[in-house]
Amino acid sequence: MLVKRDAGIKMKRIKVELGKNSYDIVLNQGGLAHVGEELNKLVKGKQVLIVTDENVAKFYLAPLKQSLELAGYKVEEQVIPAGEKSKNPSTYLELIDILGNLKFLRDDTVVALGGGVVGDLAGFVAATYMRGINLVQVPTSLLAMIDSSIGGKVGVDLPYGKNLLGAFYQPKLVFIDVDTLSTLPENEWNNGLGEGLKYALLDGGRLFDIMNDQSVKANLQEFVELCADYKARIVEKDEKESDLRRLLNLGHTLGHAIEKKSNYELPHGEAVKYGLKLILQASGRLNGNINLDNEITLINKYDANIPYDVEELVSLITNDKKAESDSINAVFVKSAGNCYIKKLSFEEFKKLF
Numbered sequence: 001m002l003v004k005r006d007a008g009i010k011m012k013r014i015k016v017e018l019g020k021n022s023y024d025i026v027l028n029q030g031g032l033a034h035v036g037e038e039l040n041k042l043v044k045g046k047q048v049l050i051v052t053d054e055n056v057a058k059f060y061l062a063p064l065k066q067s068l069e070l071a072g073y074k075v076e077e078q079v080i081p082a083g084e085k086s087k088n089p090s091t092y093l094e095l096i097d098i099l100g101n102l103k104f105l106r107d108d109t110v111v112a113l114g115g116g117v118v119g120d121l122a123g124f125v126a127a128t129y130m131r132g133i134n135l136v137q138v139p140t141s142l143l144a145m146i147d148s149s150i151g152g153k154v155g156v157d158l159p160y161g162k163n164l165l166g167a168f169y170q171p172k173l174v175f176i177d178v179d180t181l182s183t184l185p186e187n188e189w190n191n192g193l194g195e196g197l198k199y200a201l202l203d204g205g206r207l208f209d210i211m212n213d214q215s216v217k218a219n220l221q222e223f224v225e226l227c228a229d230y231k232a233r234i235v236e237k238d239e240k241e242s243d244l245r246r247l248l249n250l251g252h253t254l255g256h257a258i259e260k261k262s263n264y265e266l267p268h269g270e271a272v273k274y275g276l277k278l279i280l281q282a283s284g285r286l287n288g289n290i291n292l293d294n295e296i297t298l299i300n301k302y303d304a305n306i307p308y309d310v311e312e313l314v315s316l317i318t319n320d321k322k323a324e325s326d327s328i329n330a331v332f333v334k335s336a337g338n339c340y341i342k343k344l345s346f347e348e349f350k351k352l353f
C-alpha cells in the first residue's frame with residue numbers, strides 16, 4: 001500500500017502478523033511528525049518516556065517530542081551516552097527507576113529513538129516493567145532500521161557476554177523515517193551495509209541488485225523496506241528463533257568470532273561482512289566447488305579483505321562451542337536466494353576453511 005500524505009512524503013505499511021502480538025512497521029519518509037497520531041491509534045495511556053542517546057537527541061528528540069505532545073501525550077525523556085557501553089544492567093535499572101517514579105502504568109509507552117543500543121535497552125525496559133508496557137521503536141541507524149528494531153529481541157549485555165539478559169518482546173509499532181539517516185556517520189553506514197549484504201544473499205533478487213550496483217543511497221526507502229519486509233516474513237514464521245529465523249544468522253558464526261578477536265572494536269556489520277565472505281568460500285567447497293563468484297564479487301565491492309588468520313578464527317569457534325556441543329549449525333549458500341542451515345561436526349566444519 002502506498003499512500004501520498006503531503007507532497008513528496010511517501011508512506012508504506014508492512015504488517016507483521018503474530019496473532020495478538022501483531023504490529024505494523026510504518027515507513028514514512030520525512031514523517032517523524034506523524035508518530036504521535038500513529039500512537040493515538042494504538043494505546044490508551046497518556047504517558048510516554050522517550051529513550052534516546054546524546055547523538056540522536058541533538059537532531060530528532062525535539063521533533064519527536066513535539067509530535068507526541070501535539071497528539072496529547074505527557075512526554076518525558078532520558079538521554080543516555082551513545083554506544084554499546086550503555087546497554088548494561090545499571091542503565092536498565094535507572095530507566096526502570098524513572099518509570100517507577102513517574103508512576104507509569106501498563107497502558108503507558110516507552111519510545112526507543114535511536115540505533116540498536118537504544119532499541120535493545122529501552123525494549124528490555126518496556127518488556128519487563130510491570131511485566132510489559134507498550135513499546136514503540138523509532139530506529140535511526142541503518143542497522144536498526146533493517147534489523148534490530150524488528151522481531152522483538154531486546155536485552156542488555158552482562159560482564160560474561162553480549163545480550164545475555166533479555167527477552168522476546170514485540171513492539172506495538174516500528175516507525176521508520178529514512179530521512180533520519182542523513183546524519184548517520186559514514187562508519188555507521190558501513191556497519192548497516194554489512195547486515196544489508198546478508199539480506200542481499202538471502203533474498204537474491206532486487207536486494208542483491210541494489211547492493212551489487214552499490215546504489216543503496218539512491219534507493220534508500222525501497223532498500224530499507226525490502227530488508228524490513230524480509231525480516232518480518234521470517235519472524236512471522238518463527239517468532240522465537242527455533243528454526244527458520246536462524247537463517248538470519250548467515251555470516252554470523254564467523255562474524256561473531258571476528259568481533260571477539262577484535263575485542264569488539266570492529267563494528268558488528270563489518271564483522272558480518274567478513275563472515276559472509278568466508279562462509280561463501282566454505283559453501284563453495286561444501287557443495288562440490290560450485291561457482292559462487294557473483295556472490296563473492298558482491299561482498300568484495302564492500303572492501304572485504306579479512307584482517308585475521310582464518311584458521312585461528314575457526315579454532316576460536318570450535319573452542320567456544322565445545323562446552324555445549326560437538327557440532328556446529330551454520331548457514332550456507334547454494335546461490336544468492338538459496339541459503340540453508342546445516343549441522344556439521346567440528347572436523348567437517350574445519351575442513352571447509
Ligand SMILES: NC(=O)c1ccc[n+]([C@@H]2O[C@H](COP(=O)([O-])OP(=O)(O)OC[C@H]3O[C@@H](n4cnc5c(N)ncnc54)[C@H](O)[C@@H]3O)[C@@H](O)[C@H]2O)c1
Pocket residue numbers: 053054055056059082083084087114115116117118120140141142143144147148149150151152153154162163180181182183184185188191268
Ligand atoms: N535486537 C536485535 O535483533 C538486534 C540485531 C542486531 C543488532 N542488535 C544490537 O544492536 C546494537 C547495534 O546497533 P547500532 O549499530 O544501531 O548501534 P548504536 O545504537 O550504537 O548506533 C550507532 C551510532 O550511531 C549513532 N546514531 C544512530 N542514529 C543516528 C542518526 N540518525 N544520526 C546520527 N547518529 C546516529 C548512535 O548515537 C551511535 O553512536 C548492538 O547492541 C547489537 O547487539 C540487536
Ligand SMILES: [Zn+2]
Pocket residue numbers: 195252268272
Ligand atoms: Zn547481526
